Amino acid sequence: MHLKTVSTTPITGQKPGTSGLRARTRTFMQPGYLENYVQSAFDVVGPLTGKTLTLGGDGRFFNAEAIQTILKMAAANGADRVVVGKDGFLSTPAASAVIRRLGTDGGLILSASHNPGGRDGDFGVKYNVPNGGPAPESVTDAVHAQTLEITEYRTLEAPDIDLGKVGENYLGRMVAEVIDPVATHAELMRELFDFDAIRELFASGFRMRFDAMHAITGPYAKTILEEELGASEGTVVNALPLPDFGGGHPDPNPVHAAPLMAELFGPNAPDFGAASDGDGDRNMIVGRGCYVTPSDSLAVLAANAHLAPGYAAGIKGIARSMPTSRAANRVADRLGIPCFETPTGWKFFGTLLDAGLVTLCGEESAGTGSNHVREKDGLWAVLLWLNILAVRRKGVAEILSEHWALHGRDHYSRHDYEGIDADAAERLMDGLRDELPRLPGQEVEGLTITMADDFSYSDPVDGSTAERQGIRIMFGETVRVVFRLSGTGTVGATLRVYLEQFDPDPDVRHGECEVLDRVARAAGALAGIHERLGRRSPDVRT
Ligand code: G1P
Numbered sequence: 001m002h003l004k005t006v007s008t009t010p011i012t013g014q015k016p017g018t019s020g021l022r023a024r025t026r027t028f029m030q031p032g033y034l035e036n037y038v039q040s041a042f043d044v045v046g047p048l049t050g051k052t053l054t055l056g057g058d059g060r061f062f063n064a065e066a067i068q069t070i071l072k073m074a075a076a077n078g079a080d081r082v083v084v085g086k087d088g089f090l091s092t093p094a095a096s097a098v099i100r101r102l103g104t105d106g107g108l109i110l111s112a113s114h115n116p117g118g119r120d121g122d123f124g125v126k127y128n129v130p131n132g133g134p135a136p137e138s139v140t141d142a143v144h145a146q147t148l149e150i151t152e153y154r155t156l157e158a159p160d161i162d163l164g165k166v167g168e169n170y171l172g173r174m175v176a177e178v179i180d181p182v183a184t185h186a187e188l189m190r191e192l193f194d195f196d197a198i199r200e201l202f203a204s205g206f207r208m209r210f211d212a213m214h215a216i217t218g219p220y221a222k223t224i225l226e227e228e229l230g231a232s233e234g235t236v237v238n239a240l241p242l243p244d245f246g247g248g249h250p251d252p253n254p255v256h257a258a259p260l261m262a263e264l265f266g267p268n269a270p271d272f273g274a275a276s277d278g279d280g281d282r283n284m285i286v287g288r289g290c291y292v293t294p295s296d297s298l299a300v301l302a303a304n305a306h307l308a309p310g311y312a313a314g315i316k317g318i319a320r321s322m323p324t325s326r327a328a329n330r331v332a333d334r335l336g337i338p339c340f341e342t343p344t345g346w347k348f349f350g351t352l353l354d355a356g357l358v359t360l361c362g363e364e365s366a367g368t369g370s371n372h373v374r375e376k377d378g379l380w381a382v383l384l385w386l387n388i389l390a391v392r393r394k395g396v397a398e399i400l401s402e403h404w405a406l407h408g409r410d411h412y413s414r415h416d417y418e419g420i421d422a423d424a425a426e427r428l429m430d431g432l433r434d435e436l437p438r439l440p441g442q443e444v445e446g447l448t449i450t451m452a453d454d455f456s457y458s459d460p461v462d463g464s465t466a467e468r469q470g471i472r473i474m475f476g477e478t479v480r481v482v483f484r485l486s487g488t489g490t491v492g493a494t495l496r497v498y499l500e501q502f503d504p505d506p507d508v509r510h511g512e513c514e515v516l517d518r519v520a521r522a523a524g525a526l527a528g529i530h531e532r533l534g535r536r537s538p539d540v541r542t
């Protein structure tokens with residue numbers, strides 16, 4: 001075994017951000033490309049001497065090869081130990097849990113989240129800091145600068161280690177410790193939730209379907225739901241993580257998890273349905289004949305969290321991303337706790353969680369979590385729902401309508417226009433920005449604009465600021481439209497239009513579509529979506 005230095009391949013086009021570096025798998029497979037990011041991260045957080053890192057990924061194509069590469073680089077960079085999930089697997093929330101519980105000096109997570117995988121799909125890598133959360137912008141900016149600077153990386157010439165066997169291996173002087181990827185996370189879940197109550201729920205005949213979408217949560221869900229909580233065998237479907245997610249798009253929403261929706265809305269539907277994404281941080285919740293929007297899910301979880309042992313003392317506060325509906329605010333008001341509105345992206349919750357200002361956080365994009373880790377956590381949300389269902393002994397639909405009866409209902413939908421021309425997208429947003437001062441007082445589709453701005457945020461803990469985080473347009477207190485461009489795509493641009501209408505006295509028979517139809521027309525007219533993008537309807541409605 002000997003050390004060597006090898007040339008890196010420049011990272012062009014993609015700027016590594018707080019979700020790390022994401023690009024086409026083929027791009028990542030170029031020799032020296034992944035290595036450029038990894039060496040830069042090691043340079044920024046290093047020296048690694050005396051340090052322990054966590055390492056794992058969502059099992060997508062190129063995961064195992066990337067793990068071996070990173071292990072050898074960590075050894076060559078002087079790390080003491082790397083803790084790696086068996087088969088190279090760790091869900092994103094599990095990686096966060098391992099970093100925190102074992103107290104490692106941060107870690108590397110291989111994933112492109114909910115983006116399709118495979119040789120022709122996407123791949124990604126990100127560095128998480130010792131609190132278990134995504135690295136802050138100061139760190140990711142430094143890593144980006146370093147990727148432009150370095151021309152070589154350090155590695156160890158050594159045979160691959162056996163990732164299939166739990167135990168310790170040596171790479172030079174470094175220990176590569178292969179761990180059970182599920183154990184640490186399961187232990188944490190056992191502390192937070194009333195497993196006995198959930199076990200009784202299943203024993204009483206409660207039926208559930210969990211669609212792991214051939215992604216990383218399969219092994220976690222099998223172990224926890226079926227083996228430990230007694231859900232019947234076959235509750236978890238598509239449980240085997242596959243390198244290309246079985247050709248699917250591992251994003252748990254009604255469009256990409258259509259089979260689960262069909263089952264829950266069909267004859268002989270189970271009581272409860274759930275799904276999670278490629279790396280296990282997102283979740284979708286469905287009751288029998290009833291889809292729960294992520295915004296409503298956050299609100300219901302916040303209102304009922306005290307029913308789970310881990311939150312029995314009550315929650316300190318809630319944080320939601322700006323485009324997430326205001327349903328969480330209504331719960332916070334009633335509980336007399338603060339509700340923070342942050343820009344899109346989990347990293348903005350980190351400071352609030354670390355400072356103990358909030359206990360629960362969530363995003364409309366199917367991310368929900370709490371202070372137990374510093375990532376969103378799909379299975380955590382599912383287990384909290386189960387705990388609530390086990391204690392309240394009511395169906396999802398009943399819990400939801402009782403929630404709306406008490407708090408009112410925030411009808412909500414997100415429309416995505418995908419793969420649009422990046423310049424046209426920028427022009428559309430700039431056009432809206434230019435109009436902002438002239439919007440208040442204008443009438444669109446019979447709705448009068450009362451406020452319009454481009455959301456900016458100042459972090460109450462560290463004072464850092466974020467500008468231009470999305471255009472908010474209010475039509476009185478009840479109707480809101482938000483426009484923003486996606487920051488996570490790898491091809492072209494995606495325009496997201498978030499539509500919302502509050503109904504203080506809801507009629508549960510109304511679907512989101514009919515209620516939000518007029519709001520959608522107003523949004524389309526305001527932004528000139530058809531004229532500017534040539535699109536008559538969105539690609540995805542969630
Ligand atoms: C999307 C979601 C956002 C989430 C992010 C990472 O980002 O909208 O809520 O934090 O993925 O999972 P976007 O593509 O909108 O920038």
Ligand code: ZN
Nearest residue numbers: 113114279281
């Ligand atoms: Zn994800």
